[in-house]
Amino acid sequence: MTQVDIPASVPAQSSPHAEAERKWTDFFTFNSDHKVIGIQYLVTSFVFYLIGGALATAIRTELATPPSDFVSPDFYNGMLTLHGTIMIFLWVVPAGAGLANYLIPLMIGAKDMAFPKINALAFWMIVAGGALLLSSFWLETPQSGWTSYPPLSLVSGKVGEGIWIFSLLILGTSSILGALNFVVTIIKMRVPSMGIYQMPLFCWSMLAAGLLILTGTPVLAGALILLAFDLLAGTAFFNPTGGGDPVVYQHMFWFYSHPAVYIMILPLFGAISEILPVHSRKPIFGYRAIAYSSMIISFLGLIVWAHHMFTSGTPAWLRMFFMIATMIIAVPTGIKVFGWLATIWGGKIQLNSAMLFALGFIATFVIGGITGVMIASVPFDIHVHDTYFIVAHIHYVLFGGSVFGIYAALYHWFPKMTGRMMNETWGRIHFGLTFVGMNLTFMPMHELGLLGMNRRVAMYDPRFADLNVLCTIGSYILAVSTVPFIVNALWSWFKGKLAGDNPWNALTLEWQTTSPPAIENFEGVPVLTTGPYDYGKTNEALESPSTDTPVLSS
Amino acid sequence: MQGSTIDTAQSPLNYPSEAGGHHEDHPDHRIFGILVFLFAEGMIFAGLFLAYLTFRAVTPVWPPAGTPERELLLPGINTLILIASSFVLHRGDTAIKNNDTKGMRLWFGITAVMGAIFLAGQLYEYSNLEFGLKTNLYASTFYVLTGFHGLHVLFGLVLILAVLWRSRQEGHYSSSSHFGIEAAEIYWHFVDVIWIILFLLLYLL
Numbered sequence: 001m002t003q004v005d006i007p008a009s010v011p012a013q014s015s016p017h018a019e020a021e022r023k024w025t026d027f028f029t030f031n032s033d034h035k036v037i038g039i040q041y042l043v044t045s046f047v048f049y050l051i052g053g054a055l056a057t058a059i060r061t062e063l064a065t066p067p068s069d070f071v072s073p074d075f076y077n078g079m080l081t082l083h084g085t086i087m088i089f090l091w092v093v094p095a096g097a098g099l100a101n102y103l104i105p106l107m108i109g110a111k112d113m114a115f116p117k118i119n120a121l122a123f124w125m126i127v128a129g130g131a132l133l134l135s136s137f138w139l140e141t142p143q144s145g146w147t148s149y150p151p152l153s154l155v156s157g158k159v160g161e162g163i164w165i166f167s168l169l170i171l172g173t174s175s176i177l178g179a180l181n182f183v184v185t186i187i188k189m190r191v192p193s194m195g196i197y198q199m200p201l202f203c204w205s206m207l208a209a210g211l212l213i214l215t216g217t218p219v220l221a222g223a224l225i226l227l228a229f230d231l232l233a234g235t236a237f238f239n240p241t242g243g244g245d246p247v248v249y250q251h252m253f254w255f256y257s258h259p260a261v262y263i264m265i266l267p268l269f270g271a272i273s274e275i276l277p278v279h280s281r282k283p284i285f286g287y288r289a290i291a292y293s294s295m296i297i298s299f300l301g302l303i304v305w306a307h308h309m310f311t312s313g314t315p316a317w318l319r320m321f322f323m324i325a326t327m328i329i330a331v332p333t334g335i336k337v338f339g340w341l342a343t344i345w346g347g348k349i350q351l352n353s354a355m356l357f358a359l360g361f362i363a364t365f366v367i368g369g370i371t372g373v374m375i376a377s378v379p380f381d382i383h384v385h386d387t388y389f390i391v392a393h394i395h396y397v398l399f400g401g402s403v404f405g406i407y408a409a410l411y412h413w414f415p416k417m418t419g420r421m422m423n424e425t426w427g428r429i430h431f432g433l434t435f436v437g438m439n440l441t442f443m444p445m446h447e448l449g450l451l452g453m454n455r456r457v458a459m460y461d462p463r464f465a466d467l468n469v470l471c472t473i474g475s476y477i478l479a480v481s482t483v484p485f486i487v488n489a490l491w492s493w494f495k496g497k498l499a500g501d502n503p504w505n506a507l508t509l510e511w512q513t514t515s516p517p518a519i520e521n522f523e524g525v526p527v528l529t530t531g532p533y534d535y536g537k538t539n540e541a542l543e544s545p546s547t548d549t550p551v552l553s554s
Numbered sequence: 555m556q557g558s559t560i561d562t563a564q565s566p567l568n569y570p571s572e573a574g575g576h577h578e579d580h581p582d583h584r585i586f587g588i589l590v591f592l593f594a595e596g597m598i599f600a601g602l603f604l605a606y607l608t609f610r611a612v613t614p615v616w617p618p619a620g621t622p623e624r625e626l627l628l629p630g631i632n633t634l635i636l637i638a639s640s641f642v643l644h645r646g647d648t649a650i651k652n653n654d655t656k657g658m659r660l661w662f663g664i665t666a667v668m669g670a671i672f673l674a675g676q677l678y679e680y681s682n683l684e685f686g687l688k689t690n691l692y693a694s695t696f697y698v699l700t701g702f703h704g705l706h707v708l709f710g711l712v713l714i715l716a717v718l719w720r721s722r723q724e725g726h727y728s729s730s731s732h733f734g735i736e737a738a739e740i741y742w743h744f745v746d747v748i749w750i751i752l753f754l755l756l757y758l759l
Contacts, residue, residue: 114583176594183590188583214594219601226605226698235687235694237609243618243691248608252601 022519030124032116035517037123038102039417041094042410044123048090048130049403053479055083060441060475063468068458076458078141078160082133085146085164088260089171090130092402096267097122097178099409100206102417104182106510106517107200109191109526114184122177129170136163145456147253150238150246154230165228172217172224175263179213182206191509193528197291200508200532201284204291205270208298212259212266215302220256223249247312254305262301264398265365266294268405269336272358275412276340277533278506279355280347284533286339293332300329310378311385319378326376333369337362353427357408360435364400368393371446386456389449395442407434407485414489415503419515420496426488433481440474508532588737592744595706599748602702606695606755617692622684626757632675633753636707639668640746643714647739653729659721662714662735665742669711676704696756703752706745713738 026036027043059079062070071079101119105112113119136142142164143156153161186207190199226237227249236242238249277284284290304326306314314322340362349355371393375381384390407430414422444467449455453464460468502511507530513522530537610616646661685693717738720726727735 115587176591180587180590180594184583184587188586214590215597218594218597222598222601222605225702226602229687229694229698233687235698236691237605237694242688243613245609245612248605251608252605255601 022516030120032112032120033519034101034105034113034116034119035417035521037119038098038100040123041098041101041126044126044130045091045094045098048086049095050482051134052083052086052091053482055079055086057475057479059083060472062458063460064472066460066462066465066468071458073458074143075141077143077145077156077456078136080456081142081145081148081164082136085133085142085168086130087398088146088264089168090126090133092264092398092406093171093175093260094126095406096209096264096402097175099202099267099271099406099413100178100182100209103202103413103510104185104206105189106416106513106521107203107508108186108189108194109509109522109528110185110189111520111522113181114189115181118177119181122174122181125170125174125177129167129174132163132170133167136160139163147257148227149253150227150230150249151240153227154239158231161231162228165224165231169221169224172221175213176217179210179217182210183214186210191525191528197288198528198531200270201273201287201290201294202267202270205266205273205294208294209263209266212263212298212301216256216259216263219252223252223256226252247309250309250312251306254308255302258305258308259298259301261394261397262297264402265405266297268361268402268409269294271405271409271412272340272361273336274508275354275358275408276343277535278412278504279350279352279358280344281350281535282343282347283531283535283537284339285342285345286335287533289335290339293335296332297329300325300332304329307376307381310381323376323378327373330369330373337366337369352411352424353422353431354408354411356428356431357404357411357434360431361401361404361408364396364404364435364438368396368398368400371396384449386454387449388445388453388455391455392442392445392449395438395445399438399442404434404438407431410489412504413510414492415499416510416515416517418493418496419499420492420494421499421503422492422496423488426484430481430484430488433477433484437474437477437481441471441478442474444468444470444474507534584733585736585740588740592740595744596748599703599751602699603751603755606699609691609695613691618690621690621692624757625679625682628675628679629753629757632672632679633749635668635675636672636746636749639665639672640743642668643739643742647732647735650727650732650735651729655721655724655727658727658735659718662718662721662738666711666714666718669707669714669742673704673707673711676700699752699756703745703748706748710738710742710745713741 022033022036026033027040031037031040058071059076062068062076064070068076101113101123104110136159140157140160140163142148142153142160144153144161148161148164186199186203190196226235229235230237230239230244236244238244238246240246273284273290304322306318306322307326310319310322344359371389375384375390375393411422411427414420448464448467448471451464453460499515501513501515503515504511509522509526509528510517512526642661643665646658646665649655649657649661680697685696687694687697713734717727717734720734
């Protein structure tokens with residue numbers, strides 16, 4: 001019935017937490033409870049998602065027609081820079097951190113993170129860094145794209161670029177402090193009965209992502225410090241006119257920013273590995289293969305950065321190394337996809353909103369993965385470099401992958417976080433709009449890129465006009481798709497059907513406590529009696545959870 | 555499997571009732587946390603060192619023509635002082651493990667003085683160098699790398715002074731509880747190791 005043994009001598013009614021309820025005001029304070037921080041991260045990053053999405057809609061409106069007619073080209077550059085920066089550093093990265101914050105201690109049976117105050121500090125740095133970045137709307141927008149390559153970034157406006165640099169330094173520090181907590185908590189704070197191979201796969205993927213953050217982010221900070229000196233103190237580290245080398249910036253930038261794509265996808269790989277077995281009522285296929293593939297992706301992710309620089313004068317032998325290493329990443333990724341498909345194969349699949357988004361994740365992410373192998377190849381990459389093919393690729397992995405994964409995770413864990421179910425009908429409408437809008441927006445960009453349409457520019461050749469109209473219509477559908485989600489989430493949070501402790505009949509530890517969990521998470525220390533994915537396995541000692549049909553909200 | 559496996563010391567009845575009241579740093583994991591943090595900190599330096607080596611590799615003459623000769627005597631003495639201070643500091647750690655607070659205060663005090671001499675020496679060197687931050691690529695990397703390291707020394711000095719300040723209170727540190735001392739020591743060794751690499755790169759190589 002449950003995975004946890006609670007001593008009978010502790011009657012449920014004598015809960016010491018009865019008077020220690022969460023107040024809504026706690027969510028607006030420097031609170032050190034990982035569950036509060038997790039929700040703070042998720043809500044804050046979703047607000048930034050809406051801001052970044054509004055920018056995307058404006059960008060697509062500009063691109064609906066070939067000439068620059070909706071906003072000025074300068075403002076277009078600013079919107080483009082802020083869209084990329086916000087979506088990466090203020091939406092997908094912190095949303096992953098939010099899920100990790102909420103789930104890691106619950107999944108491993110801990111009361112909290114290892115360093116709760118540092119954890120709270122990391123969250124509030126997101127708010128500070130985000131507010132600083134948004135202030136650029138009123139002062140001066142950064143103009144040089146989310147990559148901020150010098151020398152362009154050194155000549156396109158000191159104020160905007162300075163804001164961008166210092167905002168990223170704050171957000172990067174926040175990310176490092178968060179990862180510090182994830183890694184220490186996962187390694188040190190599992191309940192005694194949970195060995196490393198009884199750990200849910202989400203924790204494995206967060207361990208891999210945390211190690212990447214700790215290794216990569218500091219190098220970006222180093223690059224930003226040098227860039228700030230060039231910009232504000234007049235040094236010439238990256239300025240060729242003063243004897244500097246702009247390519248060094250590119251190396252340092254991509255040493256973080258390539259791993260960043262794994263930092264953004266690994267948490268959702270983990271979430272998908274949790275969601276699929278629950279809603280297929282089957283054990284995960286290849287637990288160790290999926291766990292190890294996270295670690296391998298983490299390692300390989302560190303040695304492929306220069307595939308972003310095939311056109312930056314990188315020597316041929318180095319291109320070969322980075323091309324081959326990049327292509328090899330398809331192997332551990334393919335292992336994961338294989339494991340997921342084998343998990344749902346023949347399962348008792350519940351096509352609820354969480355599962356729909358998880359399946360959508362696999363479908364669209366694989367397209368992004370395939371184009372990833374294409375552009376890993378040097379000759380092909382030189383052809384499509386800086387075209388919309390790259391834009392299509394990155395949005396298939398980051399939107400079709402990460403954002404679908406975040407939505408799947410939100411639908412899946414919303415009942416745990418709030419104690420209430422989300423509305424299924426509106427969830428399915430949300431999925432339908434998102435899936436159609438996403439593919440309509442980004443699929444035509446593959447062709448636009450192959451035809452040679454340049455990214456990052458407000459104007460384009462009129463012969464690209466028809467496909468761009470399709471992309472713009474798709475982006476409007478995407479904009480609309482957030483409405484049913486927001487309404488559903490808000491309404492369900494207060495009025496949704498009560499979920500009970502374990503509405504999905506899931507086996508991982510976070511479902512074995514109350515919804516929402518008590519402030520100390522568990523009464524006493526939980527003891528594992530089954531593995532995290534033992535669906536459908538008979539267990540003599542327990543009433544098997546797999547015999548129950550999971551509850552669906554109406 | 556059995557109810558008896560639940561740790562009774564963590565009985566729910568012992569929980570404080572105030573919301574979020576218990577959320578303190580987990581004492582057993584703080585040293586591990588500091589090591590993980592210093593790994594990340596080390597990666598900033600690693601990135602900057604590799605940037606320096608790349609700048610050096612792509613510049614035809616290094617240091618660029620016209621860079622004045624660097625004096626080695628003062629930085630050399632400074633380096634010896636910083637390296638020696640790590641050993642002095644370690645004696646303080648040994649002292650507290652024998653519950654010798656006085657000894658610990660003495661060794662930490664000497665380390666603080668040595669650290670301050672190092673920083674003063676660096677400032678003196680800055681003021682006497684014949685090149686400035688913007689003179690050329692070598693000069694820029696020199697100032698940024700040594701300056702960034704100097705900030706770390708300063709922070710380490712603050713940690714040591716904080717230990718000295720707190721240890722005024724009798725029994726604040728003991729052989730069984732001296733996290734602050736260990737933390738300051740680990741950090742100081744880290745800063746020391748970084749300086750050795752930096753000295754090799756900037757002065758000797």
